[in-house]
Amino acid sequence: MGYWYEEAVFYHIYPLGLVGAPRENHGETGDGFAKLKLWVPHMKEMGFTAVYIGPLFESSTHGYDTKDYRKVDVRLGTNDDFKEFVSLCHEAGIRVVVDGVFNHTGREFFAFKDIQANRENSRYKDWYKGINFWGNTHYNDGFGYEAWRNCYELVNLNLWNREVKDYLFDVIRFWIDEFDIDGIRLDCADCLEFDFMKEMRSITTQKKPDFWLMGEVIHGDYSRWANDVMLHSVTNYELHKGLYSGHNDYNYFEIAHTVRRLSDDNGGICRGRKLYNFTDNHDVDRLMSKLTRKEDYYPVQMLLYTLPGIPSVYYGSEWGMEGRKAGSDDSPLRPQIDIMKKAELDNEYSAYIAKLGQLHKENQEISYGRYKELLLKNRQYVFGRYLDNSMVLVAVNNDDEPAVVETVCGFAGSRAKDLFTEEAVPVEDGGRIRLTLPAHRGTMIRIEK
Numbered sequence: 001m002g003y004w005y006e007e008a009v010f011y012h013i014y015p016l017g018l019v020g021a022p023r024e025n026h027g028e029t030g031d032g033f034a035k036l037k038l039w040v041p042h043m044k045e046m047g048f049t050a051v052y053i054g055p056l057f058e059s060s061t062h063g064y065d066t067k068d069y070r071k072v073d074v075r076l077g078t079n080d081d082f083k084e085f086v087s088l089c090h091e092a093g094i095r096v097v098v099d100g101v102f103n104h105t106g107r108e109f110f111a112f113k114d115i116q117a118n119r120e121n122s123r124y125k126d127w128y129k130g131i132n133f134w135g136n137t138h139y140n141d142g143f144g145y146e147a148w149r150n151c152y153e154l155v156n157l158n159l160w161n162r163e164v165k166d167y168l169f170d171v172i173r174f175w176i177d178e179f180d181i182d183g184i185r186l187d188c189a190d191c192l193e194f195d196f197m198k199e200m201r202s203i204t205t206q207k208k209p210d211f212w213l214m215g216e217v218i219h220g221d222y223s224r225w226a227n228d229v230m231l232h233s234v235t236n237y238e239l240h241k242g243l244y245s246g247h248n249d250y251n252y253f254e255i256a257h258t259v260r261r262l263s264d265d266n267g268g269i270c271r272g273r274k275l276y277n278f279t280d281n282h283d284v285d286r287l288m289s290k291l292t293r294k295e296d297y298y299p300v301q302m303l304l305y306t307l308p309g310i311p312s313v314y315y316g317s318e319w320g321m322e323g324r325k326a327g328s329d330d331s332p333l334r335p336q337i338d339i340m341k342k343a344e345l346d347n348e349y350s351a352y353i354a355k356l357g358q359l360h361k362e363n364q365e366i367s368y369g370r371y372k373e374l375l376l377k378n379r380q381y382v383f384g385r386y387l388d389n390s391m392v393l394v395a396v397n398n399d400d401e402p403a404v405v406e407t408v409c410g411f412a413g414s415r416a417k418d419l420f421t422e423e424a425v426p427v428e429d430g431g432r433i434r435l436t437l438p439a440h441r442g443t444m445i446r447i448e449k
Helices: 032-037 040-045 079-091 110-121 162-179 194-207 237-248 252-263 294-306 339-345 348-362 364-368
Strands: 010-013 050-053 057-059 066-072 095-100 151-156 183-186 212-215 276-278 310-314 370-376 380-387 390-397 403-408 415-418 432-437 441-448
Touching: 032 079, 040 079, 066 079, 066 162, 079 095, 079 162, 095 162, 095 212, 162 194, 194 212, 237 252, 237 276, 237 294, 252 370, 252 380, 294 310, 294 348, 294 390, 294 441, 348 364, 364 380, 364 390, 370 403, 380 403, 390 403, 390 432, 432 441
Parallel strands: 010 050, 010 310, 050 095, 095 183, 183 212, 276 310
Antiparallel strands: 057 066, 370 380, 380 390, 390 441, 403 432, 415 441
């Protein structure tokens, strides 16, 4: 019905952590992609149809201090290894999206090293923001520059410079031509110049009409970035916060208000756009470490998969793994996992994620249906996803006790079944449905006229 990303379910991998790569790059070629290839069957089994994997560019430490845009990080392997990984994913029906770290480079990038060597005579001195030869930093280069959030290992590129833009656009063409990637997640998109992203959208669309651009945006009006001329989508941090705190506080009003504000057909600031929804990622604590009641994992994930947007699961969270930042150290969020121990890892959580993936694929209403709120209480929330002559009704309960909910679906004289049990569900006169929801659980009902 639309491009692949309209109905995608994403798996998010931080590869340097997953494969247990050294924290610093000493130039030794690793076997990361040999390990990553083993994850492709798992992704398919879980129902993931796309993988966001990154950072991948050759870097000095954590992956975002790029030193070569045309090489995968040697700790993960070679360019040929990555090409084989992409091919395996595509054979499995999984699209591949990579990190585009275009706001800044590391200090080992060739242009910055040229400035270190040639100072005022460097032809690259205008490639970066704020280069001045009267200042200094704690690195004692003898010159100053603008850095991302004053992290001086990350040097801000000057995206108004035509040479810089042309260089980065050539990099994107290279990744499409060489590896056949399907999209880019723009790191620090809220720091990038709008004209740069507009030009990128035009170039990538011409290159590959279904190429997907998603931006990392924390705060603000998401429609400034996600629109017809810039990015297709952005990270939905608003919903991310609501999904866990709305359950911790027994407050479904927070989640429903966020959905109305962003996606409602009448006035939602991002209506018509599919934001990138998630419960956790490589920068924030794991969902299971944020939930007051672990059993709320079930309604949270059901909402992730069925509310307007594109669902994404961060590697490890399909097994309910925990993880918290240790101060400024993100490594607890980015653990090494051996997929060869999958039999030991698989549990009721992963079985549930696989079922949600199956239902998401089998019911187009979830991807394309119009959202309508049907019932809202502090501890119960019911909505429908309507498409032509069918709908999927989603009902969740965050109470400590079972709850009976009653609502009108609007499909009088219709047939309904529970998508989990396959059992018929009575639809009363006028399209009224009554459901009993277990504590901290939900259900999905398919209804056809």
